[in-house]
């Protein structure tokens with residue numbers, strides 16, 4: 217309970233449980249116009265379609281001819297480092313910025329020309345939690361309800377429901393300025409949901425939150441997704457994109473470097489199986505012994521007491537591992553086979569260091 | 580989107596701004612206490628015809644109160660990002676700007692209305708029906724002038740400073756304390772470029788202190804200022820989000 221109900225006529229979520237449709241390339245996809253008509257009739261199609269969207273600020277091209285689609289009901293992530301153009305993309309799609317070139321449609325309406333129709337059906341959570349500091353939690357929600365024309369009685373009901381869902385019930389009469397950062401973020405998301413949007417934009421929803429608050433918010437986002445709300449979020453946390461999103465597009469310097477499901481992106485980097493061994497304490501001769509036994513594989517020591525075997529036959533590698541341990545007296549505490557991470561995929565696809573993603577913002 | 584959507588949005592914004600910013604000590608003291616103290620100080624310095632100062636008192640209150648919190652409702656919210664909430668709502672930037680102007684005008688009406696009521700009940704002046712149109716139009720002209728100026732700059736303090744310029748220039752040159760007729764010709768010509776001049780003139784007629792010879796002209800001028808400030812302001816405001 218507590219999540220927005222699926223709006224009437226909106227399609228059920230095909231993203232998670234339904235058939236996975238391979239992302240259509242622009243030449244496979246129907247004409248924009250045809251798609252839009254279908255969408256207006258309530259048939260499942262693209263919640264967002266973007267073609268060659270571009271935003272230039274004087275000499276800087278912040279978003280450079282990007283094209284992508286988001287299915288109705290999908291949980292889509294735009295992943296990219298600071299300054300990649302994530303916020304600019306959201307602002308273009310929500311009518312806060314005018315594109316320099318290209319076109320976009322949101323829920324079947326052209327942006328920016330039909331933005332008013334779009335605004336009624338989308339919720340936007342900006343990068344900065346911008347609730348009204350002077351208003352209480354409940355007043356913030358009620359105000360948003362009024363702004364979107366939610367009828368009076370519904371407004372109360374919905375606001376009460378949202379404070380429960382977002383665990384703000386005990387603070388509902390506190391002014392927003394007294395909230396912790398996590399609570400304020402939760403309130404910002406709740407505000408975006410007052411009018412039951414079909415599509416929710418979230419600009420770095422969990423940036424700056426502690427682990428528990430971030431997890432709680434991710435659970436809520438996932439809950440919305442299960443209710444059929446289309447979610448478009450940006451993040452610079454690779455792990456978040458991996459955990460949360462069905463499909464991601466990697467944005468680097470205003471361009472989409474790759475897109476696909478996290479699994480597909482990871483597959484792009486797959487090839488060599490990796491086995492990681494953890495020793496009780498570092499044993500100098502262990503790595504040498506191991507590499508002698510495994511001529512076809514590469515052994516690396518990322519940390520003291522940790523070894524990785526990359527490539528080769530996994531069965532042979534395991535055998536060699538135990539033989540070397542016996543020989544050198546090393547005590548093995550753990551053996552893991554490593555799945556490639558989205559981080560590695562990112563590294564391979566973009567050629568950038570994943571650490572640039574983790575950097576805290578300096579603004 | 581229907582007119583009702585716009586009106587509902589405007590009223591929601593006006594009511595919220597009233598509650599969060601206007602009906603608070605800073606706006607009230609700047610909007611009323613300051614003009615009253617100013618006029619009283621002027622009177623104590625040159626005791627004489629206090630009744631003659633009343634149109635100035637009411638219009639100055641209208642000017643100061645209608646613009647009292649505009650830098651906050653516009654620039655402060657722009658800074659915090661909360662103004663973006665309004666721009667994301669299904670009402671368009673023009674309507675948001677209009678709501679900010681109407682909020683200022685509404686607060687100005689409460690404040691100058693109170694002063695006016697106090698004036699006509701305690702002073703030997705008799706108000707006539709001409710008071711209302713001139714007061715309404717003045718409030719709209721001042722509020723849209725203020726909002727237009729606020730949108731030209733980014734920071735709250737810049738907006739406050741910018742707003743003080745027309746406020747004080749007009750208080751000196753628009754006949755609030757010094758009658759325009761006693762001023763040298765260049766200043767008299769200059770005074771015609773300020774909306775406050777027409778407010779004072781119109782209110783003199785509204786308080787039956789002068790013949791309403793120029794009354795229609797005053798209303799016309801105030802309407803012209805309002806439309807011009809509103810159009811420029813709305814345009815600038817929308818351009819800010821391009």
Ligand SMILES: Nc1ncnc2c1ncn2[C@@H]1O[C@H](COP(=O)(O)OP(=O)(O)OP(=O)(O)O)[C@@H](O)[C@H]1O
Nearest residue numbers: 273276278296297298299300301302303304305452
């Ligand atoms: N109003 C503006 N004027 C000029 N340049 C801008 C403006 N807004 C953004 N930019 C530039 O556009 C680029 C993309 O910015 P954007 O905010 O979209 O990045 P982002 O991916 O959201 O980054 P972050 O992770 O830091 O939020 C940056 O280089 C930024 O400096």
Ligand SMILES: [Mg+2]
Nearest residue numbers: 302303304343
């Ligand atoms: Mg950003």
